[in-house]
Amino acid sequence: MKTVRKLTPSKSADPTRKISLTVNGETVEREVSVRMLLSDFIRHELGLTGTHVGCEHGICGACTIIVNGESSRSCTILAVQSDGMDLRTIESVAEKGGCLHPIQQAFQDNHALQCGYCTPGMIMNIISEFESNSKIDTSEESIRELLSGNLCRCTGYANIVEAVRDAAERMGKN
Amino acid sequence: MSTRTFGTRVKRNIDPKFLRGEGSYVDDIDLPGVLHATFVRSPFARAKISKIDVQDALSMEGVMAIYTCDNIGKLDIELPLLIPHDCMKDARTQRPLARDDVYYVGQTVAMVVAINRYVAEDAALLVDVDYEPLPVEVDLEKAVLDSAPLVHPTHPKNIAADLVQVSGDPEAAMLKADHVTKIRVEVERSTAASMETRSVAARYDRVSGELTVWDGTQAPLTVRGGLASIFEMDEDKVRVIAPDVGGGFGQKVMFPYPDELLVPMAAMELGYPVKFIEDRRENFIGSNQERKQIHDIELYATKDGEVLALKDFFLHDTGAFIPYGIAIAQVASTSIAGPYQIPNIHVQFQAVYTPTITITPYRGCGRPQACFAIERAMDQLADDLGMSRFEIRRKNLIADDQFPYVREGLMFADGLRVSMDSGQYQTALDMVEEKIGAKDFPKLQEQARSEGKHLGLGLAFYVEGTGLGPYEGGHIKIHPITGKVYVNTGLSGQGQGHDTVFAQIVADQLGVKVEDVILTEGDSGAFDWGVATFASRAAVVSGNAIHKTAIIVRKKTIVAAANMLEVGEDEVELRDGHAWVVNSNRCVSLAAVATATNPLRYAFNEAAKAATQFAPASKHDGPALDDGQSPGLEATDYFSPACATWAYGVHAAIIEVDDVTCSAKVVKYVLIHDCGNMINPTIVEGQVMGGLAQGIAGTLYEKIEIDEDGNITNANFVDFLVPYATEIPPVEIYHLETPSPLNPLGVKGVGEAGCIAVGATIASGLADALEKFNKPKFLSLPITPSMIFDVISDEAQN
Ligand code: FES
Ligand code: FES
Secondary structure (H helix, E strand, O other), X not given: OOOOOOOOOOOOOOOEEEEEEEEOOEEEEEEEEOXXXXXXXXXXXXXXXXXXXXXXXXXXXOOEEXXXXXXXXXXXXXXXXXXXXXXXXXXXXXOOOOOOOHHHHHHHHOOOOOOOOOHHHHHHHHHHHHHHOOOOOOOHHHHHHHOOXXXXXXXXXXXXXXXXXXXXXXXXXX | OOOOOOOOOOOOOOHHHHHOOOOOEHHHOOOOOOEEEEEEEOOOOOEEXXXXXXXXHHOOOOEEEEEOHHHOHHHOOOOOOOOOOOOEOOOOOOOOOOOOEEOOOOOEEEEEEEOOHHHHHHHHHHOEEEEEEOOOOOOHHHHOOOOOXXXXXXXXXXXXXXXXXXXXXXXXXXXXXXXXXXXXXXXXXXXXXXXXXXXXXXXXXXXXXXXXXXXXXXXXXXXXXXXXHHHOOOHHHEEEEOOEOOXXXXXXXXXXXXXXXXXXXXXXXXXXXXXXXXXXXXXXXXXOEEOOEEEEEEEEEOOOOOEEEXXXXXXXXXXXXXXXXXXXXXHHHHOOOOOEOXXXXXXXXXXXXXXXXXXXXXXXXXXXXXXXXXXXXXXXXXXHHOOOHHHHHHHHEOOHHHOOEEEEXXXXXOOOEEEEOOOOHHHHHHHHHHHHOXXXXXXXXXXXXXXXXXXXXXXEEEEEEEOOOOOEEEEEEEOOOOOOEEEEEOOOOOOOOHHHHHHHHHHHHHOOOHXXXXXXXXXXXXOOOOOOOOOOXXXXXXXXHHHHHHHHHHHHHHHHHHHHHOOOHHHEEEEOOEEEEOXXXXXXXXXXXXXXOOOEXXXXXXXXXXOEOOOOOOOOOOOOOOOOOOOOOEEEEEEOOOOOEEEEEEEEEEEEEEOOOOEEEEEEEEEEEEOEOOOOHHHHHHHHHHHHHHHHHHHHHOOOOEOOOXXXXXXXXXXXXXXXXXXXXXXXXXXXXXXXXXXXXXXXXXXXXXXXXXXXXXXXXXXXXXXXXXXXXXXXXXXXXXXXXXXXXXXXXX
């Protein structure tokens, strides 16, 4: 027997604030719950689901995005804190429908991803390193150090290390 | 034919999507109006529930429903025992929501559905549950004592299952032995920790009566069958889709977790889509784990090192419930003799209930424990007899001409006797000996010692029964408009690259580009015959099913193309997406062939004209399709393996111990493995490397810590140490390829291979490095700095 469908409340009792920020070059204005995580805001309010969450306590790096030019974990930031900030997510990296970014291409060419869940966070972290340094030390040890904020459970990292080295070469950063 | 892609390093089809952030994992699926579920979980390992009061929680703004065992109707049941076996009496399984009793910390007691996860969690805190805690024993060895409190009153000494298996005549063989080596080894509990946690979303269409479930599972078709049967719905009204899944490693194979039933139920009842996305803590306390076993293993040998008999008794922690039966313990017990000829085996296990989260397979599934037991024992035997660790293995390895090597009396996890089909074990050992530099190692070790450093060489062999039945299927269709090839299979992927390896298999038969083969897997709406992804079986079972199907489609294509090109079938070749007349430039595209084989009434495009009723190539002297003929270029076929096919490999490592931090540093790591013919070496290496990293994790870092009250005290990534890139050493991987005689492609599974031998290898290396300290060494996993400290510091005191 069909039962009467309950009415869903359109929002919770949480207080909200209006925020205005830039996301991938677009200005965004939204009313958000004061306790909403930035990761949830990006994923569920803005529909940019390329940013993933693996732990929501700042360890795995899956939620890494670039905030005002620096790689940051979006699960440890509240959406309201991002008011006025400039955010970049994985969706902004490749050209729309066009070529992959050299770092993305290096990931594919070196089989640096399996399930792909950690990949966007990895790439955002690597991009921010590449952008803030004119040269990248491509020794094994320092690439591993560079990657040491992002967990990957699938690859065992070897191919990711290779991809970073390859990307540095392609981008003339080695 | 086009260049063969089988065996080549083709890039993965799926990567660009993931790299752009366009993957769609369960939580990415846009379901307007979706409600969020969360759970009230037991804070006690064992307790009686005297009262549950949901009133305060229910009155919270934004809460839509709260479920307890009292309002879930036909879901208030003990869940099915998935793999029955005679050695379990009255096997216990969990209820979706606890009724009267709870059996582990984290067990689901109530489900809250609210407009978002934040509100749902708040409400969950307001659900008032009164518990009367009961005494518990979480220690595996103490749990089997008469004095231990019982998890289930039905099971004295907490024994869930007890099984003895015998091969040959161990009693007689033991009497003939000159020497016996006995050791006790222990492997701790761990967890899969896939980066995406478990997740499920459901939507019910009240008009069509169809339930759609998106489930981050390894077994979508099993989920579909289970849901249909529990909800008493037609199977065709339930569609289960495993979308992109962020790693599985076994944890996502068991069905049903409570959420997999309750979320669809809530969606049907509430009339809105509902989802449950497990958070990391819930993954630690609510999703199944594996590994804890304690083995007492004995090797009976002649004085020159030939092992005549093996005896092993082990305790296997099965957690509070045993829904997956004895699968893990059975794999461990039948893998216990490893790659050795040992003809006489007596192996017994007891699976033990403890008031902890349920145990089901995690990558390796009993093999790492068995490997650790036999390999540490072989090292000890070598030491006892004054032989080298290479020598003792060489003496006992199964020789190439002894295959198939049958262990009569041991029944593997597929219900068939253990029959190791093929391999080159001696060659693998020679290879690893050379690659690790075993010959020069003593000098290196000597020199390190003279500099006050501890350097050791570790070695371990493993075998792995892979590609278990019962069967999988493949469906292939060449699309009439685009000429692209659509392939379906019933099992699902969690990052292994099925889309690419299956595409390679098809591309080779049909002469198309790998990227023009499009795989749909794990969607019961696309293909609904099959089993699941587990036991390193996808490439073997689905791979061969797809291969057989591709051969049929190839045949159909050639027949039709020969007809269109007006030449004999043997004059047609398929390449570059076309059928060609050999040695000519005459050809017809596969799209056109696919169109022409579908007799049409209406010409919807240029190619379709050729298939309409008045076209010259159409049949004008009878029915357009003969009896038994089907339209299009399409086929379905299945592969059911005769038995498991056995892969194997050998690892060696040079380990340095740091005196100050008491840590183990991997100086060099070499592994040889053989998974039969490789479809794509790059993907194989990726699987091996990923497995190896999980092996390192379980050897040096990861352990689920459970306090005496049954609380997991490290249920987060701060305290449970999943390694970063800085903790995983570079590894040299070498391949041997002994084709499996058991399937047309000659392949064996590789998914679990990498992780199996790591613990034994590193322990062996550490024991060698610290040989001069006269203590039993490294017989348990994980190996912590304090264990190393204990070995070193005693000497310091002496
Ligand atoms: S989800 Fe943010 S660090 Fe793990
Ligand atoms: S590719 Fe799966 S977690 Fe990194």
